[in-house]
Each structure stands twice: as C-alpha cells, then as structure tokens.
Amino acid sequence: MDMKQKVLVTGGTGYIGSHTIIDLIQHGYEVVCVDNGSNSDTSPLQTIKQLTGVEVPFYPLDLCDLDASEQIFVDHPDIRGIIHFAALKAVGESVEKPLLYFKNNLESLMNILTLALRYKVKGFIFSSSCTVYGDAPESPVTEQTPWQEAASPYGRTKQIGEHIITDTIKDSAMQGILLRYFNPAGAHPSGIIGESPINPPQNLVPVITETAIGRRDQMTVFGTDYPTRDGSCIRDYIHVMDLARAHTLALQYLFDGKQNQSCDVFNVGIGNGLSVLEIIAAFEKETGVKLNYKLGPRRPGDVVAIYADYSRAAQLLGWQPQFTVRDIMSSAWKWEQYRTQLMENSLK
Ligand SMILES: NC(=O)c1ccc[n+]([C@@H]2O[C@H](COP(=O)([O-])OP(=O)(O)OC[C@H]3O[C@@H](n4cnc5c(N)ncnc54)[C@H](O)[C@@H]3O)[C@@H](O)[C@H]2O)c1
Numbered sequence: 001m002d003m004k005q006k007v008l009v010t011g012g013t014g015y016i017g018s019h020t021i022i023d024l025i026q027h028g029y030e031v032v033c034v035d036n037g038s039n040s041d042t043s044p045l046q047t048i049k050q051l052t053g054v055e056v057p058f059y060p061l062d063l064c065d066l067d068a069s070e071q072i073f074v075d076h077p078d079i080r081g082i083i084h085f086a087a088l089k090a091v092g093e094s095v096e097k098p099l100l101y102f103k104n105n106l107e108s109l110m111n112i113l114t115l116a117l118r119y120k121v122k123g124f125i126f127s128s129s130c131t132v133y134g135d136a137p138e139s140p141v142t143e144q145t146p147w148q149e150a151a152s153p154y155g156r157t158k159q160i161g162e163h164i165i166t167d168t169i170k171d172s173a174m175q176g177i178l179l180r181y182f183n184p185a186g187a188h189p190s191g192i193i194g195e196s197p198i199n200p201p202q203n204l205v206p207v208i209t210e211t212a213i214g215r216r217d218q219m220t221v222f223g224t225d226y227p228t229r230d231g232s233c234i235r236d237y238i239h240v241m242d243l244a245r246a247h248t249l250a251l252q253y254l255f256d257g258k259q260n261q262s263c264d265v266f267n268v269g270i271g272n273g274l275s276v277l278e279i280i281a282a283f284e285k286e287t288g289v290k291l292n293y294k295l296g297p298r299r300p301g302d303v304v305a306i307y308a309d310y311s312r313a314a315q316l317l318g319w320q321p322q323f324t325v326r327d328i329m330s331s332a333w334k335w336e337q338y339r340t341q342l343m344e345n346s347l348k
Pocket of ligand 1: 010011012013014015016017034035036037038039040061062063064084085086087088089104108127128129130181182183184197203
C-alpha cells in the first residue's frame with residue numbers, strides 16, 4: 001500500500017497555512033498542525049474536515065517552547081517535511097515592538113530547525129516574503145535582485161530567517177526551499193474558509209471586504225502621489241490557493257530528489273502589478289458593491305511598487321497561477337459574506 005508522507009504545518013490555523021493544508025490533503029499528504037493561537041482560532045480545522053473529510057491532528061503550542069514542541073515529533077517521528085508558516089506578520093506592530101518580532105519569529109524558527117534536524121526531516125519550506133527586497137529600484141524582481149535595507153523589523157526577521165535556514169542546513173541531509181510570497185489574497189473557492197485574523201487585518205483585500213460589508217465605515221488609500229500610473233502603490237496580488245499549491249509542489253520537488261543544492265529560493269507572485277486604485281475598481285466591478293474610500297497621505301514603510309518575476313518557480317517547480325484578480329475578489333467577497341453571517345448567527 002502506498003504510504004502517505006507526513007508533513008508538519010506550523011501556523012496551520014492561520015490564513016495561508018489553513019489553505020495549504022487543504023491542498024496538501026487533496027494531493028495525498030498526511031498533515032499534522034501546530035499553532036499557538038496568537039492570530040487565529042481553531043475553527044479552520046473544522047472547515048478543513050468539512051472540505052476534505054480529514055481530521056488533522058492539532059498541537060496548540062508555542063514554538064518558542066522547544067521542550068513542549070518536541071512532543072509533536074515524539075508522537076510523529078515519521079514527519080518528512082515541515083512547512084513553517086508560524087510568525088507574527090504585522091509590519092506596523094513590528095516597528096513598535098521589534099524585540100517581540102525578533103523573539104517570536106526567530107526563536108520559533110531556530111526551535112523548529114533544531115527539531116527538524118534532530119528528527120531527520122527531509123524537506124523544510126519557509127514562508128519568506130517580497131519584503132526581503134526592501135524598496136526595490138525596479139520590478140519585476142528576480143530571486144537575484146539584491147536586497148535593500150528591510151523597511152521594518154518584520155521584514156528583517158524574514159531576511160535573517162533566510163540566512164539562519166541556509167547556514168543551519170548547509171551540511172545536513174535536510175534540504176530547504178525559501179518561498180518569497182508577494183501579496184496573498186482571496187479565499188478558497190467554496191467561500192467557507194478565508195482570511196480571519198484575530199488582530200485587525202492590515203492587508204488591502206480584507207480591508208476592502210470589511211468596508212464593503214459595513215464592518216468599517218470607510219477605508220483610506222494610503223498615498224496618491226507615488227510615481228505610478230495613478231499615484232497609488234503597486235503590488236502583485238496572488239490568490240491564496242495558487243500560493244498553497246506552490247507549497248505542495250515545492251515539497252514534492254524536495255521529496256522527489258530534484259533539488260541539487262542544499263537550499264533554494266523562489267518568488268511566488270503572478271508577475272502582474274496592480275495599483276491600490278485598480279484593485280478597488282476590480283472589486284467594485286466584480287461584486288457590484290460601491291466602496292466608501294477616501295484618499296489619504298502615504299503610510300510609512302510602504303514601498304512604491306513591487307511585483308515578481310516567477311519564471312524560476314514555473315521552470316523548476318512547474319508552478320503557474322491558475323486564478324485571476326477577479327477570482328480573488330469574488331472568493332474574498334463570498335468568504336466575507338459567509339463569515340459575517342456566521343458572526344451574526346452566533347450573536348442571536
Ligand atoms: N499574508 C501575507 O501578506 C504574507 C506575505 C508574505 C509572507 N507571509 C508570511 O507567511 C506566513 C503565514 O502568514 P499568514 O498570512 O497566514 O499569517 P497568519 O497570522 O494568519 O498565520 C500565522 C499563524 O502563526 C501562528 N503563530 C505565530 N507565532 C507562533 C508561535 N510562536 N508558535 C506557534 N504558532 C505561532 C499564529 O497564531 C497564526 O495562526 C507568515 O510567516 C508570514 O510572515 C505572509
């Protein structure tokens with residue numbers, strides 16, 4: 001009988017982690033999940049069960065606690081791969097509390113690497129970010145584009161994290177892949193799982209849907225005098241299910257022994273930059289809902305424009321985005337309406 005390969009997903013009840021678990025299960029992997037609940041609750045585990053029929057073993061643990069975290073590997077010594085999503089990710093908060101970000105994001109990373117080596121894990125995938133490029137002088141950026149100064153302590157945890165992984169696994173049997181995400185957005189096409197952070201969302205698409213549904217009165221476009229085609233910032237929005245797929249493919253690539261070097265890195269974006277105003281227009285067109293937004297000043301820490309050259313992921317991993325910006329908008333809106341209904345029902 002074909003044995004399923006076991007994968008530990010850290011930060012697995014969070015936004016990208018929960019969507020990736022669905023893709024992993026649908027591609028024949030057995031998943032174990034850990035999350036400390038600092039930015040999610042456990043409800044995605046029920047939805048994953050509803051969508052896949054699988055109950056994922058869950059450890060409500062803080063990865064900064066090495067001894068407690070070891071229990072996962074004692075119970076599951078056959079974990080072959082780790083996808084490490086767990087981290088704090090609020091850019092603004094990281095400026096106010098840099099030590100919290102360095103401690104949480106780097107200590108958890110060093111602990112999971114320690115355990116990965118101790119338990120002879122084969123493949124390690126890391127959630128990196130296009131923030132490692134800083135304020136890139138031009139786009140698209142390739143994996144070779146030199147890094148600029150990180151715009152925040154959060155961004156620096158990703159730069160340092162990449163170095164920690166590369167140095168740590170260099171002479172080991174474990175191999176790593178660093179995935180540099182651009183701007184993940186949207187929800188599973190079912191509309192019953194999506195982005196649902198405990199802390200207020202800061203990313204554009206959830207702010208748009210929260211404004212559209214009336215949870216926020218108004219939203220602000222930060223900066224309309226950037227040197228772009230309409231003055232607002234340009235980003236590369238990637239559907240969360242396309243991003244999830246990139247993780248499954250990256251893991252398979254390692255398990256199939258296709259990677260020659262110890263650690264490799266891939267941009268995961270769709271290669272198409274859209275401005276904030278274009279995204280707002282796309283939402284209004286797709287859903288027919290008019291957004292109440294105002295134009296405001298620039299926000300510190302925002303880079304002008306960045307989008308990906310993803311040809312490396314296309315060539316080596318066989319990854320191609322399947323979803324469009326319209327799919328991002330329709331799925332995010334479907335999810336917002338669904339979760340608002342859930343919240344209203346729970347208040348009745
Ligand atoms: N969403 C984005 O725009 C984006 C872009 C680039 C990179 N990333 C990275 O992708 C990863 C996942 O992001 P997301 O959007 O799903 O965020 P998220 O906040 O929804 O998920 C992260 C999860 O990690 C958990 N966590 C945090 N610290 C932990 C710890 N010490 N121990 C155990 N669990 C812990 C949180 O509770 C949360 O559920 C993060 O590493 C993030 O930095 C996100």
